[in-house]
Amino acid sequence: MDMGLQIVSSIVFGGACAAIANSKGRSAVGWFFAGFLLTCIGLIIILCLSDEKAAARQREKASGERRRLREQLRQERMKTEAYRRHTAARLDAHDTTLGVDTRALGGLPAGHGHQGGNVLPEGAPAGDFVADQASQPYVIPTAGQGASAHSEPSAAAPGARVKEWFYELSGESRGPVSEAAIRMGLGNGKLEATTLIWREGMPNWQAISEVPLFSSTFRG
Secondary structure, three states: OHHHHHHHHHHHHHHHHHHHHHHOOOOHHHHHHHHHHHOHHHHHHHHHOOOHHHHHHHHHHHHHHHHHHHHHHHHHHHHHHHHHHHHHHHHHHHHHHHOOOHHHHOOOOOOOOOEOEOOOOOOOOHHHOOOHHHHOOOEOOOOOOOOOOOEOOOOOOOOOOOEEEEEEEOOEEEEEEEHHHHHHHHHHOOOOOOOEEEOOOOOOOEEHHHOHHHHHHHOO
């Protein structure tokens, strides 16, 4: 009778250890035998062990947070680079109009030619541009000068050639390019609906399909 009671007691301890072990992400079968053989000692041990499931959730949460922060940092770097190119493009345009070279006076860092904002990063191939017009000089016509093929539009022409958009390619920001260039890039397959774009005034980079100006392109 005592032997039977002892076996029943061992089974109860084994079952309790198995249930607790399973809730903690540990081997239920292994801990059943541990509880069966060690009885209350096995139960105490499994109660003191850490929860593997909770630890795994914490690791996954931390990993997700690191991914989010890396993506946020990447976008901030792209935004900073886009601001820098946008500023360089504006200053180059004024230099061209006024016939001066502020860069020669140390006003801007080296690496930006007087070809507007469309300067490729070092080592980037020329074929990365969305369209031919993206590489044309950024020139503001002087008073009395007619708008040429390379001139920026007047306020009356609603921005089809205004080079204010930046886009992501291989983790780098490219541009500025015009709205027409973005649409041409979508048409020729160089840009996709998921390509990130940005212009001054937008808080963050967004996929092209999420920007209201271009979202109608993807309807239907």
